[in-house]
Amino acid sequence: xxxxxxxxxxxxxxxxxxxxxxxxxxxxxxxxxxxxxxxxxxxxxxxxxxxxxxxxxxxxxxxxxxxxxxxxxxxxxxxxxxxxxxxxxxxxxxxxxxxxxxxxxxxxxxxxxxxxxxxxxxxxxxxxxxxxxxxxxxxxxxxxxxxxxxxxxxxxxxxxxxxxxxxxxxxxxxxxxxxxxxxxxxxxxxxxxxxxxxxxxxxxxxxxxxxxxxxxxxxxxxxxxxxxxxxxxxxxxxxxxxxxxxxxxxxxxxxxxxxxxxxxxxxxxxxxxxxxxxxxxxxxxxxxxxxxxxxxxxxxxxxxxxxxxxxxxxxxxxxxxxxxxxxxxxxxxxxxxxxxxxxxxxxxxxxxxxxxxxxxxxxxxxxxxxxxxxxxxxxxxxxxxxxxxxxxxxxxxxxxxxxxxxxxxxxxxxxxxxxxxxxxxxxxxxxxxxxxxxxxxxxxxxxxxxxxxxxxxxxxxxxxxxxxxxxxxxxxxxxxxxxxxxxxxxxxxxxxxxxxxxxxxxxxxxxxxxxxxxxxxxxxxxxxxxxxxxxxxxxxxxxxxxxxxxxxxxxxxx
Amino acid sequence: xxxxxxxxxxxxxxxxxxxxxxxxxxxxxxxxxxxxxxxxxxxxxxxxxxxxxxxxxxxxxxxxxxxxxxxxxxxxxxxxxxxxxxxxxxxxxxxxxxxxxxxxxxxxxxxxxxxxxxxxxxxxxxxxxxxxxxxxxxxxxxxxxxxxxxxxxxxxxxxxxxxxxxxxxxxxxxxxxxxxxxxxxxxxxxxxxxxxxxxxxxxxxxxxxxxxxxxxxxxxxxxxxxxxxxxxxxxxxxxxxxxxxxxxxxxxxxxxxxxxxxxxxxxxxxxxxxxxxxxxxxxxxxxxxxxxxxxxxxx
Numbered sequence: 001x002x003x004x005x006x007x008x009x010x011x012x013x014x015x016x017x018x019x020x021x022x023x024x025x026x027x028x029x030x031x032x033x034x035x036x037x038x039x040x041x042x043x044x045x046x047x048x049x050x051x052x053x054x055x056x057x058x059x060x061x062x063x064x065x066x067x068x069x070x071x072x073x074x075x076x077x078x079x080x081x082x083x084x085x086x087x088x089x090x091x092x093x094x095x096x097x098x099x100x101x102x103x104x105x106x107x108x109x110x111x112x113x114x115x116x117x118x119x120x121x122x123x124x125x126x127x128x129x130x131x132x133x134x135x136x137x138x139x140x141x142x143x144x145x146x147x148x149x150x151x152x153x154x155x156x157x158x159x160x161x162x163x164x165x166x167x168x169x170x171x172x173x174x175x176x177x178x179x180x181x182x183x184x185x186x187x188x189x190x191x192x193x194x195x196x197x198x199x200x201x202x203x204x205x206x207x208x209x210x211x212x213x214x215x216x217x218x219x220x221x222x223x224x225x226x227x228x229x230x231x232x233x234x235x236x237x238x239x240x241x242x243x244x245x246x247x248x249x250x251x252x253x254x255x256x257x258x259x260x261x262x263x264x265x266x267x268x269x270x271x272x273x274x275x276x277x278x279x280x281x282x283x284x285x286x287x288x289x290x291x292x293x294x295x296x297x298x299x300x301x302x303x304x305x306x307x308x309x310x311x312x313x314x315x316x317x318x319x320x321x322x323x324x325x326x327x328x329x330x331x332x333x334x335x336x337x338x339x340x341x342x343x344x345x346x347x348x349x350x351x352x353x354x355x356x357x358x359x360x361x362x363x364x365x366x367x368x369x370x371x372x373x374x375x376x377x378x379x380x381x382x383x384x385x386x387x388x389x390x391x392x393x394x395x396x397x398x399x400x401x402x403x404x405x406x407x408x409x410x411x412x413x414x415x416x417x418x419x420x421x422x423x424x425x426x427x428x429x430x431x432x433x434x435x436x437x438x439x440x441x442x443x444x445x446x447x448x449x450x451x452x453x454x455x456x457x458x459x460x461x462x463x464x465x466x467x468x469x470x471x472x473x474x475x476x477x478x479x480x481x482x483x484x485x486x487x488x489x490x491x492x493x494x495x496x497x498x499x500x501x502x503x504x505x506x507x508x509x510x511x512x513x514x515x516x517x518x519x520x521x522x523x524x525x526x527x528x529x530x531x532x533x534x535x536x537x538x539x540x541x542x543x544x545x546x547x548x549x550x551x552x553x554x555x556x557x558x
Numbered sequence: 559x560x561x562x563x564x565x566x567x568x569x570x571x572x573x574x575x576x577x578x579x580x581x582x583x584x585x586x587x588x589x590x591x592x593x594x595x596x597x598x599x600x601x602x603x604x605x606x607x608x609x610x611x612x613x614x615x616x617x618x619x620x621x622x623x624x625x626x627x628x629x630x631x632x633x634x635x636x637x638x639x640x641x642x643x644x645x646x647x648x649x650x651x652x653x654x655x656x657x658x659x660x661x662x663x664x665x666x667x668x669x670x671x672x673x674x675x676x677x678x679x680x681x682x683x684x685x686x687x688x689x690x691x692x693x694x695x696x697x698x699x700x701x702x703x704x705x706x707x708x709x710x711x712x713x714x715x716x717x718x719x720x721x722x723x724x725x726x727x728x729x730x731x732x733x734x735x736x737x738x739x740x741x742x743x744x745x746x747x748x749x750x751x752x753x754x755x756x757x758x759x760x761x762x763x764x765x766x767x768x769x770x771x772x773x774x775x776x777x778x779x780x781x782x783x784x785x786x787x788x789x790x791x792x793x794x795x796x797x798x799x800x801x802x803x804x805x806x807x808x809x810x811x812x813x814x815x816x817x818x819x820x821x822x823x824x825x826x827x828x829x830x831x832x833x834x835x836x837x838x839x840x841x842x843x844x845x846x847x848x849x850x851x852x853x854x855x856x857x
Contacts, residue, residue, distance in 0.1 A: 054763060056762050056763060057759065057762075057763060079765065079768045080765065080768045080769060082765075083763065083764060083765025083768055084765065086763075087763075088759075088760075088763045090756060090759070090760065092753075092756060094708065094753060095752070095753040095754075095755075095756030095757050095760065096756065096757070096760040097704065097757075097760070098701060098704070098757055098760060098761055099697075099700045099701060099704055100681065100700050100701070100703035100704035101682060101700075103776060104700060104774075107774040108761075108764060109764035109765060110772070110774070111771050111772050111773065111774050112761075112764055112765040112766045112767070112768060112769070112771055113765050113768065113769060114769045114770050114771060114772050115772060116772060117772060117774055117775070120772065120774045121774075121776075140681075140707075141704050142704070142707045142708060142711070153760075156764065157763075157764065160764065160765070356718060356722075359721075359722050360721075361718045361721045361722055362718075374724070375724075376722060376723060376724055377719075377721075377722025377723070378722065379715065379718065379719035379722060381715070381719075383745070383748075383749060384712075384715055384716045384718075384719035384745065384749075385719050385720070385723065385745075386745060386748070387741045387744055387745050398723075400725075400741075401725060401730065401734055401737075401738070431748055431752065445723075446723060449723065449724060455722070
């Protein structure tokens with residue numbers, strides 16, 4: 001029998017001034033050597049629950065129930081023990097780091113515990129080798145990428161050799177490559193060292209496969225918990241408990257969504273979550289003819305009139321921050337009025353730079369740009385735009401310096417709040433909003449200025465699936481009103497849903513371009529999960545709905 | 559500047575002691591022999607660390623300060639007994655000129671050595687020395703070294719976001735520009751508060767303040783570092799003694815008065831040369847050893 005590391009018994013918690021408890025009656029146990037995945041929509045109390053697992057982070061408020069760490073009341077643990085035995089890594093890579101050098105950050109925790117210098121030297125060397133930090137060990141923190149910073153945060157905690165690791169959405173601010181690297185490291189830590197972990201995450205596609213236990217939290221209640229192998233059953237259990245589809249379902253791995261969405265003939269014992277499992281599931285379900293019977297689906301989307309003059313046009317655009325390193329290398333791009341164009345690409349491909357040059361924020365080195373209409377740019381971090389103390393004032397601030405504030409400002413703002421789904425937070429401080437709400441507030445602020453062309457820099461960064469859905473609805477309605485959108489993203493699924501055309505930026509220029517369906521069906525690696533799962537099995541599927549629709553169609557024959 | 563220098567492989571105390579000696583000696587003397595020596599060796603050492611550009615930078619500073627010291631200073635200082643010419647019936651004297659030139663040289667020399675200091679003591683080494691002298695400052699400085707560049711980076715991002723909203727500085731009046739800046743700074747402040755709150759959580763969760771801290775350093779003071787410090791002291795202290803005891807005394811006013819060269823001064827000068835060239839010599843010896851080692855391995 002595995003040893004229990006941490007257990008919660010009937011934990012409830014209410015923030016001061018709140019009427020509803022954030023957490024109600026939660027009981028769970030974390031077994032030694034297991035990875036527990038906590039999932040739920042934004043604002044369901046995930047972070048509050050995690051912060052109850054470390055003594056110095058239990059928030060202020062009224063709570064009841066018991067928290068036991070290795071059989072001992074968490075509250076009675078000494079500070080030294082708490083620091084040493086429970087590690088915590090938060091969401092924002094930047095704010096977790098304290099010192100200016102990588103080596104110093106690794107040593108920081110041990111310094112605090114008063115560990116002798118020679119021992120510190122040995123332990124940081126060890127951790128640096130294990131986590132693959134050695135090649136940037138001497139660097140200044142400010143030269144690191146977001147992914148490196150988060151690995152450093154993790155290593156800075158690991159060096160204290162904790163028994164339990166608490167991770168609160170550690171990868172939410174990262175690009176896909178960074179996420180994979182981070183999750184691989186977690187999996188190694190667990191497999192090779194048997195470290196117990198609890199994490200909450202949005203990137204379930206990557207994280208679910210390494211987890212052992214799954215907890216589903218909805219509105220402060222633990223509605224389902226059990227082994228990850230039975231994820232599909234847990235979700236069904238959750239559905240019947242709440243009576244509606246769960247908020248987290250949208251973030252579940254594709255194979256699992258498909259499995260849940262269709263009555264398959266063969267029931268699977270462990271829930272399928274990898275693309276590979278999903279493929280074999282489809283193979284078993286479908287007759288071999290199905291793959292051949294695919295006809296090209298006529299695109300229902302708006303097709304740009306190519307004879308039209310582009311709204312955003314760039315030819316041979318070049319840009320570099322330093323001499324001899326070009327970021328944009330003769331970039332040529334046309335975005336037609338009323339279309340949504342997605343510029344995709346990895347880290348450092350120059351996506352954000354391209355957007356800033358087009359928005360005239362950075363000066364181009366050479367080339368031609370032409371934007372027909374008012375261009376506004378939405379920064380990657382919406383907080384960069386927020387200056388006021390209430391949401392309402394924040395929107396009014398948009399008219400600053402324009403000389404003209406509309407006479408019916410009150411009304412304009414009210415309707416914008418409604419449009420962005422922010423009416424209920426009218427008097428809140430923008431800094432207290434969740435990431436998705438801040439994003440919509442910043443977007444609303446820009447929209448008040450009535451742009452004709454909107455440039456969006458990584459609009460889905462840090463958003464959970466519910467917020468993404470909401471953002472998608474807003475952007476779709478903007479497109480319907482005739483707005484031109486150009487967005488850069490590494491979120492392929494989102495781009496596939498919202499864009500009309502996409503282009504892949506690689507080494508400073510666009511290497512392939514096409515309508516969403518063309519682009520994602522032609523690509524084999526750099527494409528949506530649905531396409532990867534159905535490649536050579538079902539033609540022309542780039543969304544989970546496509547797969548489900550095809551399965552339904554095949555049903556009577558099979 | 560990212561090259562590895564042999565001085566970096568020594569304990570920071572060696573570099574610290576060297577800089578202390580050279581700066582103190584340079585600042586205490588106005589004797590042309592020592593000043594010019596310090597200037598020349600400073601330039602040599604600086605170019606070693608920064609390359610050719612270093613010379614240009616020194617020259618630029620020299621010319622701009624020199625303009626003031628040589629052209630303007632003598633017009634306002636009329637001490638000195640050798641009039642060169644008169645402006646408004648006031649004498650512009652040779653002594654004032656020489657004094658101006660000497661002061662310029664001193665300023666430029668000190669500047670050059672400070673630049674060399676920047677190369678010898680990067681933030682980590684400086685932090686170590688400061689932390690040794692004032693332990694509580696050490697961590698604070700480390701935190702600020704991390705924080706300040708981050709704030710600068712964030713401010714750039716915030717300004718770009720404002721520009722992306724169509725607020726272009728060049729279209730705004732001066733007053734509006736100031737207002738925009740204050741908005742940008744207020745955004746920066748609220749972000750900073752958020753980060754500091756999260757950082758303090760991170761510090762606390764890693765046991766900050768739980769018990770007495772160790773100050774971990776990556777540097778070890780080896781026997782050879784002790785030897786190096788001893789050499790520096792042996793070279794520097796006689797020069798310092800001579801300077802303080804007045805052997806290198808110079809009087810500018812009313813008459814230019816240099817003490818005659820004597821064996822003591824020549825000895826002092828030689829020691830000064832050796833001291834000032836210490837980093838360059840260390841680099842050269844290291845280089846020769848390397849070369850020897852490579853030749854050896856080839857044959």
